[in-house]
Amino acid sequence: MSEQALLKPVKLGRYALPNRVAMSPLTRNRAANPELAPTALHATYYTQRAGAGLIISEASQISPQGVGYPNTPGIYSDAQVAGWRRVTESVHAAGGHMFCQLWHVGRISLPDFHGGEPPVAPSAINPETTLYAPDFSQKPTVTPRALGTEEIKGIVDDYAHAARCALEAGFDGVEVHAANGYLLNQFLIDTSNQRSDAYGGSIENRARIVFEVVDAVAAIWGADRVGIRLSPSGLFNIGAGSDNRAQFDYVVDRLNDYALAYLHLMEPFAPVDDIPNMIPRVAEHYRPRYRGTLMINNGFDQAKGNAVIENGHADLVAYGRLFISNPDLPARFAAGAPLTEPDQATFYVGGEKGYIDYPTYETA
Ligand SMILES: Cc1cc2nc3c(=O)[nH]c(=O)nc-3n(C[C@H](O)[C@H](O)[C@H](O)COP(=O)(O)O)c2cc1C
Numbered sequence: 001m002s003e004q005a006l007l008k009p010v011k012l013g014r015y016a017l018p019n020r021v022a023m024s025p026l027t028r029n030r031a032a033n034p035e036l037a038p039t040a041l042h043a044t045y046y047t048q049r050a051g052a053g054l055i056i057s058e059a060s061q062i063s064p065q066g067v068g069y070p071n072t073p074g075i076y077s078d079a080q081v082a083g084w085r086r087v088t089e090s091v092h093a094a095g096g097h098m099f100c101q102l103w104h105v106g107r108i109s110l111p112d113f114h115g116g117e118p119p120v121a122p123s124a125i126n127p128e129t130t131l132y133a134p135d136f137s138q139k140p141t142v143t144p145r146a147l148g149t150e151e152i153k154g155i156v157d158d159y160a161h162a163a164r165c166a167l168e169a170g171f172d173g174v175e176v177h178a179a180n181g182y183l184l185n186q187f188l189i190d191t192s193n194q195r196s197d198a199y200g201g202s203i204e205n206r207a208r209i210v211f212e213v214v215d216a217v218a219a220i221w222g223a224d225r226v227g228i229r230l231s232p233s234g235l236f237n238i239g240a241g242s243d244n245r246a247q248f249d250y251v252v253d254r255l256n257d258y259a260l261a262y263l264h265l266m267e268p269f270a271p272v273d274d275i276p277n278m279i280p281r282v283a284e285h286y287r288p289r290y291r292g293t294l295m296i297n298n299g300f301d302q303a304k305g306n307a308v309i310e311n312g313h314a315d316l317v318a319y320g321r322l323f324i325s326n327p328d329l330p331a332r333f334a335a336g337a338p339l340t341e342p343d344q345a346t347f348y349v350g351g352e353k354g355y356i357d358y359p360t361y362e363t364a
Helices: 040-048 078-093 150-168 183-188 205-220 245-256 282-286 302-311 320-325 329-335
Strands: 011-014 015-019 020-021 054-061 099-104 130-132 138-140 171-175 226-230 262-266 294-297 316-319
Touching: 015 294, 020 329, 040 078, 078 099, 099 150, 150 171, 150 205, 171 205, 183 205, 183 245, 183 262, 205 245, 226 245, 262 282, 282 294, 282 316, 282 329, 302 316
Parallel strands: 020 054, 020 316, 054 099, 099 171, 171 226, 226 262, 262 294, 294 316
Antiparallel strands: 011 015, 130 138
């Protein structure tokens, strides 16, 4: 069993990781304090999962403007840095590596989080969905306010500030969240970006902010400690763009110019074969184009994870839901041990239940 591809060491930027089983970023809404700072509970949760080759933190907002859900932690204030420092020290003591996922939700938010003002976005287009309000009730989204050109520089500066905070908090690197319909993804896709300035229109213009953010963050960390997450065929929080494939081909081609720690790609949540300009098999499409370390995610089990590495379509596999319910996932893979199913009811509710009480295989 130790010959499994998932359990072989791998180089990621400047790090030598013991295995290829990454923990996918997972929002868990447990920062239930006015500072939106990680707590001792977070340290316990992440330390339980330190056997991952790499832990990617839950999405952490880069500024108050970047928030869109209740009790998600930030990475911009002193209290948040102190909270995260406790987490990273504990994860490191257990032998783990941990990157911080930098997040701005853009229009996937409610006025309730912004003093009654609408959230911001590339264009004033309502995503037409419902979201959790601060009291965890569901509310419909509103039409966001389109960002002024001069405001975009301020957002890039917020990413740089958050990247500096992540460094101070003792993370091993940062992952730029450009997936799942949040702000950077909103800029990339023409259903949410109808701007007529330098940040809209052409494929190059729609990608401009993504590369400004990558440049800003890499200037602080070095490109070899920066990853980026993309969902080229994603339909979560966002409509299919008219030129998705060409848009993401352009982004991935340009990412080759950076020696990033990794590119983290998501397969579609549901088949997209019938949607024009989408990419049904993301890893297969991008492996030949991307020259760096490639991490793949979405719907993988142990067998599929080993297969995608063996057939050369990816270097690492990120596991989300299975890491929620199996804190010792790589050890279970090594032992061929049975897996615990995650309880969806406790994904986002807060508290210890369904968070730090999943047993390891040995204690089960
Ligand atoms: C509870 C939950 C929270 C999530 N939070 C995030 C997040 O903060 N950032 C992100 O990029 N993806 C997030 N995702 C998506 C996961 O990282 C992952 O892409 C998804 O669960 C599919 O992988 P899986 O099939 O291994 O679970 C979340 C998914 C779940 C189920």
